[in-house]
Amino acid sequence: MQLLKQLGQKFALFGLLTNHTDIVQQIGNYVLWLLPVLGCGSLAYMLDGYFLGLTQGRILRQSSLIAASVGFAPMAIVAYVFRSSHLLWLALCLFMAARAITLGLQVPKSLRNH
Secondary structure (H helix, E strand, O other), rough: OOHHHHHHHHHHHHHHHHHHHHHHHHHHHHHHHHHHHHHHHHHHHHHHHHHHOOOOHHHHHHHHHHHHHHHHHHHHHHHHHHHHHHHHHHHHHHHHHHHHHHHHHHHHHHHHHH
């Protein structure tokens, strides 16, 4: 209960903007998912910027399609079937990780070409 009270104080601005007390009470359950999402997402977005700078839209498009079909969609379907928010967060983590991996694999090829 003390943890929920501390979280409520930390998210006071959220409480001022909305009246969703059930969300504020449950937000502590999902805070740990922010670390992998932000970690994998930061790598993916950094590589997005790299390939945008090279004007390699084809690589970005293919990476997004692969990550969505291999990383996100299967786990999102499982999350829907089991009605699990945690599995949906995992699907987002897998999407970001798949984006980072597929773009990371293209970096050596891009260095040889330029």
